[in-house]
Amino acid sequence: xxxxxxxxxxxxxxxxxxxxxxxxxxxxxxxxxxxxxxxxxxxxxxxxxxxxxxxxxxxxxxxxxxxxxxxxxxxxxxxxxxxxxxxxxxxxxxxxxxxxxxxxxxxxxxxxxxxxxxxxxxxxxxxxxxxxxxxxxxxxxxxxxxxxxxxxxxxxxxxxxxxxxxxxxxxxxxxxxxxxxxxxxxxxxxxxxxxxxxxxxxxxxxxxxxxxxxxxxxxxxxxxxxxxxxxxxxxxxxxxxxxxxxxxxxxxxxxxxxxxxxxxxxxxxxxxxxxxxxxxxxxxxxxxxxxxxxxxxxxxxxxxxxxxxxxxxxxxxxxxxxxxxxxxxxxxxxxx
Amino acid sequence: xxxxxxxxxxxxxxxxxxxxxxxxxxxxxxxxxxxxxxxxxxxxxxxxxxxxxxxxxxxxxxxxxxxxxxxxxxxxxxxxxxxxxxxxxxxxxxxxxxxxxxxxxxxxxxxxxxxxxxxxxxxxxxxxxxxxxxxxxxxxxxxxxxxxxxxxxxxxxxxxxxxxxxxxxxxxxxxxxxxxxxxxxxxxxxxxxxxxxxxxxxxxxxxxxxxxxxxxxxxxxxxxxxxxxxxxxxxxxxxxxxxxxxxxxxxxxxxxxxxxxxxxxxxxxxxxxxxxxxxxxxxxxxxxx
Numbered sequence: 192x193x194x195x196x197x198x199x200x201x202x203x204x205x206x207x208x209x210x211x212x213x214x215x216x217x218x219x220x221x222x223x224x225x226x227x228x229x230x231x232x233x234x235x236x237x238x239x240x241x242x243x244x245x246x247x248x249x250x251x252x253x254x255x256x257x258x259x260x261x262x263x264x265x266x267x268x269x270x271x272x273x274x275x276x277x278x279x280x281x282x283x284x285x286x287x288x289x290x291x292x293x294x295x296x297x298x299x300x301x302x303x304x305x306x307x308x309x310x311x312x313x314x315x316x317x318x319x320x321x322x323x324x325x326x327x328x329x330x331x332x333x334x335x336x337x338x339x340x341x342x343x344x345x346x347x348x349x350x351x352x353x354x355x356x357x358x359x360x361x362x363x364x365x366x367x368x369x370x371x372x373x374x375x376x377x378x379x380x381x382x383x384x385x386x387x388x389x390x391x392x393x394x395x396x397x398x399x400x401x402x403x404x405x406x407x408x409x410x411x412x413x414x415x416x417x418x419x420x421x422x423x424x425x426x427x428x429x430x431x432x433x434x435x436x437x438x439x440x441x442x443x444x445x446x447x448x449x450x451x452x453x454x455x456x457x458x459x460x461x462x463x464x465x466x467x468x469x470x471x472x473x474x475x476x477x478x479x480x481x482x483x484x485x486x487x488x489x490x491x492x493x494x495x496x497x498x499x500x501x502x503x504x505x506x507x508x509x510x511x512x513x514x515x516x517x518x519x520x521x522x523x524x525x526x527x
Numbered sequence: 528x529x530x531x532x533x534x535x536x537x538x539x540x541x542x543x544x545x546x547x548x549x550x551x552x553x554x555x556x557x558x559x560x561x562x563x564x565x566x567x568x569x570x571x572x573x574x575x576x577x578x579x580x581x582x583x584x585x586x587x588x589x590x591x592x593x594x595x596x597x598x599x600x601x602x603x604x605x606x607x608x609x610x611x612x613x614x615x616x617x618x619x620x621x622x623x624x625x626x627x628x629x630x631x632x633x634x635x636x637x638x639x640x641x642x643x644x645x646x647x648x649x650x651x652x653x654x655x656x657x658x659x660x661x662x663x664x665x666x667x668x669x670x671x672x673x674x675x676x677x678x679x680x681x682x683x684x685x686x687x688x689x690x691x692x693x694x695x696x697x698x699x700x701x702x703x704x705x706x707x708x709x710x711x712x713x714x715x716x717x718x719x720x721x722x723x724x725x726x727x728x729x730x731x732x733x734x735x736x737x738x739x740x741x742x743x744x745x746x747x748x749x750x751x752x753x754x755x756x757x758x759x760x761x762x763x764x765x766x767x768x769x770x771x772x773x774x775x776x777x778x779x780x781x782x783x784x785x786x787x788x789x790x791x792x793x794x795x796x797x798x799x800x801x802x803x804x805x806x807x808x809x810x811x812x813x814x815x816x
Contacts, residue, residue: 216650217657224654228670342803346796348746350753351769351788358781462661469754470773481754484665496666500658 203515210511214504218497222277225496226270234487277497283490287482292494295479300498303475305387307464309395314402315453321403322410322449327437329415337407344404349463353397353470360393367393394467401463402456409452413445451513457506461499552804559797563616566794570613573606589782596782598775604768608787611765612794614758618678619745625683626744627690627737634694638702648695652688660685664747668756678757682744690736697732701725731809739802742795749791765791 276283282292325337361367367389414437417423423440431439465477472478476495483492546554589596595604637648655663664681671677701707707724715723751757752766760767765787772783 213650213653217654220654221658225666228666232670233672234669342800343792343796346742346746346799347792348749348753348769348788348795350750351784351791354769354773354776354784354788358776358784362776362781458656458659461659465659465661465665466750466754480662480665481756484669484756485754487669492666492669496658496662499662503657503659 221500225493229489230266282494285491286488287486292490296494296498299476299479303464305391306395307460310398313399318403318406319410319449321407325411326414341404341407349401350466350470352401353467356393356397394471394473397467398463410445410449413448414441417441417444447518451510454506454510458503555801559801566612569609595786607763607768608790610763611768612790614764615745615748618748619741622679622682623740623744626686626740630687630690634691637695638698655688664751665756678748678751682747686740701728735805742799745795
C-alpha cells in the first residue's frame with residue numbers, strides 16, 4: 192500500500208515537472224509572438240504616450256521620448272531588454288496610466304476576481320442544477336426547455352446580454368447605477384463595500400447567465416450516460432427512484448467532471464469578463480486590456496497577455512490536478 | 528441506436544411532431560437559406576435613402592413605418608440592422624473559411640507527417656488555447672492596426688484548434704481502418720487510397736466543422752467590433768450599432784440595442800443548430816450529445 196502511494200506521488204511529481212516545462216516553453220513563445228505582433232503594429236507608441244499633445248511635440252522631444260522608452264534600439268535588443276525585465280518580475284511602466292504595469296494588474300485583478308469568482312460560482316451551481324434536472328427529466332418539456340435555453344444562450348453575444356440587463360435593471364427599474372465601477376466624483380478611499388457590491392451585481396449576473404449553458408449541457412449528458420448504466424438499472428430494480436437514486440449513484444459520478452470543466456473554462460470566463468466590464472465600465476483587467484489595445488499602451492497590453500495566459504494555465508492545472516489527486520479511479524494509475 | 532431512441536421519444540414532446548432529426552434539419556436548413564437570402568438581398572436592394580439623416584423622424588419608437596425604430600439621426604434601424612447583418616455574415620464566412628483551411632492543413636499534417644510534426648502541432652494548439660480568444664483578437668487587431676483585415680486574421684488564427692483536432696483524429700482513425708490496410712496490401716497507391724477511401728469520409732466532417740466555426744466567427748467579430756478594435760465606425764456593423772446604442776440607453780431608447788442584437792442572435796442560433804444537427808447526423812455514435 193505504501194509503495195503504491197510512493198509511486199503515485201512520484202508520478203504526480205513527473206507530471207508537475209512536465210507541465211512546468213510545457214508552461215515555460217509556451218510562456219516564452221507567447222512573449223516572443225506577442226512582442227513581434229505589437230512591434231509590427233502601425234500604431235505609433237510615442238503618439239500613444241503623448242496623446243492629444245502630439246502636434247506640440249518637436250522632433251527632438253520625440254527622440255528623447257523614444258530614447259527614454261528604448262524605442263530607438265533594434266527590435267531584438269528591445270525584446271531581450273523587455274524579456275529579461277519580465278523574467279525578473281518587472282513588467283515595465285504603463286504609458287497611459289503612468290504606473291508600473293504590475294501594480295495596475297495587481298489592483299485590477301482584485302476587482303476582476305470579485306466579478307469572475309461570483310459569476311464562476313453562480314454559473315457553476317445553477318448550470319449544474321439545470322443539467323441535473325434536465326437529465327432526470329429527460330425528454331419531458333422541462334428537458335426540452337432547458338436544452339433550448341442553453342443552446343440559445345450559447346449563441347447570445349455576452350455584451351448584448353449585458354446591454355439588455357442594463358436597460359431592464361438600470362434604466363427602467365432604476366435599481367442600479369448606469370455603469371462605472373465606483374460612483375463618479377468619489378475618492379477611491381471613500382468608496383464603501385456596499386458601492387462596490389452594487390456595481391458588481393449586473394456584470395456578474397451577465398456572466399452567470401451566459402456561463403450556465405456549457406456546464407448545464409455537459410452535466411446533462413454525463414448524467415444521462417450514468418443513468419443508462421447497469422448499476423442504475425439494478426438500483427431501479429431495487430426500487431430506488433428520483434432524488435435518492437440521484438444522490439446515491441448520480442452525484443458522485445458527475446460532480447467531478449463538472450468541477451473540472453468549470454476550472455478548464457477560465458479562458459471563456461476571462462473573455463466574457465472583458466466584454467461585461469466594457470459594457471458596465473467596471474474597472475477590471477478586461478477594461479484595462481481594451482484601453483491598452485485602443486490607445487496603444489504596449490507594455491500594459493503585453494503584461495495583460497502574459498497574465499491572462501497564467502490565469503488560464505492555473506485553471507487548467509487545477510482541473511488536471513483534481514482528476515489526479517481527488518478522483519479515486521486515478522490513484523495508482525501510471526502517469527500519462 | 529441512441530439516435531433512434533431519442534427521436535422516437537421526442538416525437539411525443541417536440542414542438543414539431545412526427546419529424547425525425549433528418550427532416551427537422553432539412554427544414555431548418557431551408558429556413559436558414561431563406562433567411563440568409565432575404566438578409567443579403569435586402570441589404571443589397573434597400574437603397575441608402577433610408578440611412579440618410581432625417582430630422583423629422585429622429586428617435587422614433589418602432590412603428591409600421593420603421594419596424595425597428597430610428598436612431599438619433601433619423602436613420603432607419605431596420606435598414607442599418609440588415610446591412611450590419613450582411614456585413615457580419617460576410618466577414619464571418621471569410622474568417623471561418625480561412626480558419627478551416629488552417630485547421631485542414633495542420634490537422635492533416637499532424638496525422639500524416641510523423642510523430643515530430645504531430646508533437647509540434649499539438650504544442651501549437653496548446654499555445655493558441657493558452658491565451659483567452661478575445662485577448663488574442665485584441666492583440667492581433669492591434670498589430671494589424673484595426674479594420675476588417677485584423678478581424679479576419681484574428682478569427683482565422685484563434686478558431687482552428689478544435690477543428691484541427693477533429694480532423695487529426697478522423698484521419699488517424701481512417702488510416703488504421705481495416706479496409707484501408709487491405710486496400711494498401713492490394714497494391715493501391717497512396718493517392719488512390721486518399722481519393723477513394725479517405726476523402727469521402729472526410730469531406731462531410733470538414734464541411735460540418737466549417738459550419739460550426741461560422742457562428743462563433745460572427746459572434747467574435749461582433750464582440751471585437753463592439754469594444755472598438757474591429758471594423759471602423761463608418762461601417763454599418765452590428766457591433767458598431769450596439770456600441771453606439773450604449774450612449775442612448777439611459778434616455779430609454781431600447782430599440783437601438785434590442786432589435787440588432789436579436790437579429791444577430793437569430794442568425795447565429797440558426798447556423799449553430801444546423802451545424803449541431805448535421806454533426807449528429809454524420810456521427811451516429813455521437814448522436815446523444
